[in-house]
Amino acid sequence: MMNDDAQDAVGDYRYGFHDPEDSTIRFDKGLTEQVVRDISELKNEPEWMTDIRVKAYRHFAERVMPDWGNCEMLNAIDFDAITYFLRSSKGTESDWDDVPEAIKNTFDRLGIPEAEQKWLGGVTAQYESEAVYHSLRDDLEQQGVLFFDMDSGLREHPEIVKKYFCSVVPYSDNKFAALNTAVWSGGSFIYVPKGVHVEMPIQAYFRINAKNMGQFERTLIIADEGSSIHYVEGCTAPTYSTESLHSAVVELIAMEGATIRYSTVQNWSVNVYNLVTKRGIAHKNSTIEWVDGNIGSKLTMKYPAVILKGEGSHAEVISVAYSGSGQHQDAGAKIHHLASNTTSRILSKSICKNGGRSSYRGLLQVSPKAQNCRSKIVCDALVLDEDSQSDTYPTMEVANSSADLEHEASVSKVSSDQLFYLMCRGHSEDEAMGLIVNGFFEPFTRELPMEYAVELNRLLQLEMEGSIG
Amino acid sequence: MAEEVLRLSDLHVSVEGTEIIKGLSLVINQGEVHAIMGRNGSGKSTLANVLMGHPAYEITSGEIYYQGKPLVDLEVHERARAGMFLSFQYPSAIPGVQVGNFLRKSVNSVQGESALSAREFRVELKQRMELLSMDKTFLSRYVNDGFSGGEKKRLEVLQMLLLQPKLAILDETDSGLDIDALKVVSEGINSMPSQTSSLIITHYQRLLDYVKPDFVHAMIDGNFVKSGGPELAIELEEKGYDWLEV
Secondary structure, eight states, X not given: OOOHHHHXXXXXXXXXXXXXXXXXXXXXXXXXXXXXXXXXXXXXXXXXXXXXXXXXXXXXXXSOOOSSSOHHHHHTOOGGGOBOOEEOSXXXXXXXXXXXXXXXXXXXXXXXXXXXXXXXSEEEEEETTEEEEEEEOHHHHHTTOEEEEHHHHHHHOHHHHHHHTTTSSOGGGOHHHHHHHHHOOOOEEEEEOTTOBOOSOEEEEEEOOSTTBEEOOEEEEEEOTTOEEEEEEEEEOOOOXXXXXXXXXXXXXXXXXXXEEEEEEEOOOTTEEEEEEEEEEEOTTOEEEEEEEEOOOSEEEEOOEEEEOSTTOEEEEEEEEEEOTTOEEEEEEEEEEOSTTOEEEEEEEEEEOTTOEEEEEEEEEEXXXXXSOEEEEEEEEXXXXXXXXXXXXXXXXXXXXXXXXXEEEEEEEOOHHHHHHHHTTTOOHHHHHHHHHHHHHHHHHTTXXXXXXXXXXXXXXXXXXXXXX | OXXXXXXXXXXXXXXXXEEEEEEEEEEEETTOEEEEEEOTTSSHHHHHHXXXXXXXXXXXXXEEEETTEEGGGSOHHHHHHTTEEEEOSSOOOEEEEEHHHHHXXXXXXXXXXXXXXXXXXXXXXXXXXXXXXOOGGGGGXXXXXXXXXXXXXXXXXXXXXXXXXXXXXXXXXTTTOOHHHHHHHHHHHHTSOTTOEEEEEESOSTHXXXXXXXXEEEEETTEEEEEESHHHHHHHHHHOSGGGOO
């Protein structure tokens, strides 16, 4: 049964159900070097991986909490109360029928197998710490596309993983990247060979079921020269009154002329801390796009980053954040223009209501040697009531005067005239608010695969229901 | 005798404590076209807004009956669903919401989801847009976002034609239109079914050259000072309003 207080706190969260916990392996709560070694041993990992994990753990243990963002919420995280590894199934299946019944039911309720048949090139479904289901279309496999859950990727292609693991996000990057590197489990490993275009999106679905769970997936995507891929991830968790921690690391490598688009619709329940490091490195004439939607979670701190290392490379970060009661979405983008003729665009849209808080935090850097870089940053916030808060923390470090930069920021409110106009067309106040909110997010939703866009609009409509007292 | 659609009796309306409408009475029967003429600030637009239930306007005394029932019991969207329509003088922009989707959603809200199939809706939409000389690129633009004055007014009239109200209130629909646009918009208004009742608010007579009212009311300082037939509109155009002032 769902805890009543938690239900009161979050209202109607559609994915708040949970299965009975039926784990085959569950580590004791709390984190020590031994836990890290045990995870590595259990997974039968090569020694070099164990070494990285241990180094990362030591760094994590020494590293102080960030002194920015929402320190009050961050400092409330009790690392000793978290379970760092939980295995719920014997292995990763490639046939839905072989997935344990309870887990399968969960993903059925989330609509995953249905979506796979209709519009996906590949699917991985992670439940707690590990993938329980995985598939890739035959034609992609034949073209040499590698798509595994990260554990299998390490087993099957250790040479590629060793080369790129921690190459974009070193474990010393921040406290949570260190934590992830120490205890990572699951996530996706993708390699797209030269010139191969993966036309249908590849999807990963992340589900936390257990209480006080920590999910630390690790994703590595390498798009070789002239290739392209669109990767989509979705996240949900049950609603408990105690907190869970989701701390992922995602590393993208776009080789010359490649395109990677990474889309996220994060809809964690509001008891989940979502502290994620996402970064891509873009080589010559390549493109990296982060399309990042944050609807759920208690606290999200996430700033998808692109290092524009190669001349003529391009970065896009399009993000939306919705913050309701008790939520803080601290999100943004980081772009590092290291090479000449690189371009970037950041579009950030946020909505807050019922005392929610959304922050845009961005960093734009242009290095001294990078000539003729262009960047456009647009941040729009929509504040739905007096109790809610929106703030922006933009930082620009520009060391080359040839750069052409634009920055626009706006904070707006829904006007009573807009509501009245829509209500005069037969829409109730909630529906009118939903229309305005969906319209506000439209520049984002139009970038998503249609099924995700429809789902996102529906979620937002739900969030708007009963929003007016 | 025609059925009564709207009845105002001794209506008083205030905005932020200032009385704007001062004891107005009016009956509109089915199929009748009423025009209210008056200068800026006479209370015409206030009347339009209060009829639709704008929250900023307070009815301090008097009654409004719509189809024989007290109107105050209905919320704004319920009034729309009951067949009332307001063509706005200054329609709001709704960025990110495409005109096509918006029209479909509005028709569904007012007439019910099952009233028109998607196909029937498209056919209907195409016909109405042709009548109003609207290009189909309108449908993918955002509602009133970056629209010219004329485009906004066309979209208002298009909505009116699609929603098929029982009572259409047109607030300064002619303002800001050139003569060609005025003709097109008038044609749209005239294509409404004959049983539709209309309340046309304007301060020029020129719209009434194209849309023939049954009754004309001259409004000064929150009340009707004179009512008559179409000839009153011409008289007002020629003589202005000063001669009517007390």
